[in-house]
Amino acid sequence: MTINEIQNNIIEEFSFFDDWMDKYNLLIDLGKELPVIDPKFKVKDFLIEGCQSKVWLHPEYDGKLITFTADSDAIITRGIVALLIKVLSDRTPDEIIATDLYFIDKIGLRQNLSPTRSNGLLSMVRQIKLYAMAFNARNK
Amino acid sequence: MKDIAEIRADFPILSRSVYGKPLIYFDNGATTQKPQCVLDAVDEVYKSYNGNIHRGVHFLSDMSSEAYENAREKVRLFINTSKREEIIFTSGTTGSINGIAFSFGERYIKPGDEIILSHLEHHANIVPWQMMCERKGAVLKVIPINDRGEIILEEYYKLLSSRTRLVSVAQASNALGTVLPLKEIISAAHSANIPVLIDGAQGIQHGIVDVEAMDCDFYAFSGHKIYGPNGIGVLYGKEKWLYELPPFQGGGDMVDKVTFEKTTYNDLPFKFEAGTMNYPAAIGLACALDYVSGIGRENIELREKELLSYATLRLSGINGLKIYGTSERKISTISFHIDNIHQYDTGMILDKMGIAVRTGTHCAQPVMDRYGIEGTVRASLCFYNTKEEIDVLADGIEKVKSMFV
Numbered sequence: 191m192t193i194n195e196i197q198n199n200i201i202e203e204f205s206f207f208d209d210w211m212d213k214y215n216l217l218i219d220l221g222k223e224l225p226v227i228d229p230k231f232k233v234k235d236f237l238i239e240g241c242q243s244k245v246w247l248h249p250e251y252d253g254k255l256i257t258f259t260a261d262s263d264a265i266i267t268r269g270i271v272a273l274l275i276k277v278l279s280d281r282t283p284d285e286i287i288a289t290d291l292y293f294i295d296k297i298g299l300r301q302n303l304s305p306t307r308s309n310g311l312l313s314m315v316r317q318i319k320l321y322a323m324a325f326n327a328r329n330k
Numbered sequence: 331m332k333d334i335a336e337i338r339a340d341f342p343i344l345s346r347s348v349y350g351k352p353l354i355y356f357d358n359g360a361t362t363q364k365p366q367c368v369l370d371a372v373d374e375v376y377k378s379y380n381g382n383i384h385r386g387v388h389f390l391s392d393m394s395s396e397a398y399e400n401a402r403e404k405v406r407l408f409i410n411t412s413k414r415e416e417i418i419f420t421s422g423t424t425g426s427i428n429g430i431a432f433s434f435g436e437r438y439i440k441p442g443d444e445i446i447l448s449h450l451e452h453h454a455n456i457v458p459w460q461m462m463c464e465r466k467g468a469v470l471k472v473i474p475i476n477d478r479g480e481i482i483l484e485e486y487y488k489l490l491s492s493r494t495r496l497v498s499v500a501q502a503s504n505a506l507g508t509v510l511p512l513k514e515i516i517s518a519a520h521s522a523n524i525p526v527l528i529d530g531a532q533g534i535q536h537g538i539v540d541v542e543a544m545d546c547d548f549y550a551f552s553g554h555k556i557y558g559p560n561g562i563g564v565l566y567g568k569e570k571w572l573y574e575l576p577p578f579q580g581g582g583d584m585v586d587k588v589t590f591e592k593t594t595y596n597d598l599p600f601k602f603e604a605g606t607m608n609y610p611a612a613i614g615l616a617c618a619l620d621y622v623s624g625i626g627r628e629n630i631e632l633r634e635k636e637l638l639s640y641a642t643l644r645l646s647g648i649n650g651l652k653i654y655g656t657s658e659r660k661i662s663t664i665s666f667h668i669d670n671i672h673q674y675d676t677g678m679i680l681d682k683m684g685i686a687v688r689t690g691t692h693c694a695q696p697v698m699d700r701y702g703i704e705g706t707v708r709a710s711l712c713f714y715n716t717k718e719e720i721d722v723l724a725d726g727i728e729k730v731k732s733m734f735v
Binding site: 210211215218242243263265266267288293 | 468639671672674675677678679680683689690704705733734
């Protein structure tokens with residue numbers, strides 16, 4: 191599946207629910223499916239510190255694709271990072287850099303993206319793109 | 331006293347809904363909502379008589395100046411001091427404390443001098459003193475707290491020394507709700523001739539504050555936490571201190587005579603009010619104080635006490651919920667944590683039920699460190715809240731538990 195096909199799937203999945211509670215229940219379930227980070231990477235170097243919850247994100251680059259694993263101490267945040275990983279993990283650095291993450295807006299998570307929310311979503315997106323850029327630079 | 335329906339009708343925002351649910355506003359410790367009369371008062375300034383204060387010879391400037399000085403008079407009466415010179419308008423509690431920390435540091439502090447704070451302080455009553463201490467080579471001393479979240483007075487008495495230059499403590503803890511024993515703190519400091527600053531950000535709105543009876547040397551509070559507009563605060567200082575202290579900001583209106591060689595300063599209180607003050611907010615604040623007096627501060631205290639004990643009862647009945655801050659003397663603030671559920675998760679779900687709470691460290695990281703926790707959920711109630719709302723919160727917490735556990 192392409193990145194945008196996955197984004198569209200997520201949008202469709204969330205569109206079944208009108209109620210916010212149901213959307214959050216879905217996020218909680220997604221959090222449970224998150225490819226969990228190896229405990230040895232749950233260290234400061236891989237910590238994306240938001241004001242409210244901690245997120246650890248680890249990139250593994252095999253020369254072609256970047257695979258992300260992650261964890262958070264808050265379950266909703268774990269759901270949000272799981273969505274990002276669904277969309278952006280196992281992609282090439284170029285794909286990751288070029289991706290427009292329109293699904294965030296479409297499923298109503300945009301409020302979580304504002305810099306003042308400081309739950310780390312914005313920092314997570316930034317960090318994923320930074321890793322992609324760094325691996326890209328290493329290639330050239 | 332007005333009944334609760336009448337009171338709630340005074341606050342337009344309380345009738346709105348969020349995510350299709352009626353708003354339950356339990357974040358009053360962060361900021362309070364405004365009654366219609368405050369909104370009208372601010373509106374009226376801009377509509378009818380806006381003119382910069384203390385400057386113009388024209389009608390509007392005169393009218394604004396008069397309303398601004400009347401606001402000062404209202405504040406003076408509200409906190410009960412005899413001198414209007416002792417009431418300085420600032421941008422808020424943070425502005426007031428920063429100002430005093432700067433001026434006091436410049437005037438009195440030498441290397442090795444000590445400032446005493448408590449472990450309960452909001453960052454606004456820590457960082458300004460830290461900055462000053464760094465500048466002056468002074469040292470911060472911290473009064474420890476016990477497990478109930480109360481300061482340990484015996485430890486405080488031990489901290490007072492010949493190097494202590496000032497004690498600065500909160501009237502009540504924003505993170506835990508503990509009311510501090512100000513009488514004991516102030517009298518012990520005064521018997522050693524040490525002045526005391528009270529951070530009243532979480533005190534002014536919950537009962538009667540009488541600075542003369544309290545005998546504090548400085549008292550700081552914010553307008554927006556007592557149903558007034560944002561961007562206005564008050565610094566009360568005893569005249570003898572304000573007279574001696576240098577201004578913390580330079581600019582227009584605070585001066586007597588300016589030449590490029592030397593400037594002499596205006597009289598109190600204007601010496602500390604540089605630049606164009608937020609006079610519309612000051613006028614709105616005066617109106618908020620009138621509103622609070624109209625409800626009656628004794629009534630507010632009683633009603634909030636009732637809400638606090640009901641909320642404490644309801645929440646402590648929830649399995650796995652722990653309340654942080656269990657002093658006998660508290661403002662209507664309850665900080666709690668649910669076993670194995672991150673406070674951010676709790677807050678996000680409560681939000682979707684229309685319940686506004688604060689989550690995190692509440693700008694009081696040392697308090698969280700003391701308990702070895704990353705943060706709490708805080709419900710800060712005030713007199714316009716109801717027991718029914720507390721019931722919704724308790725049910726909401728049960729729902730949160732069912733979603734996460």
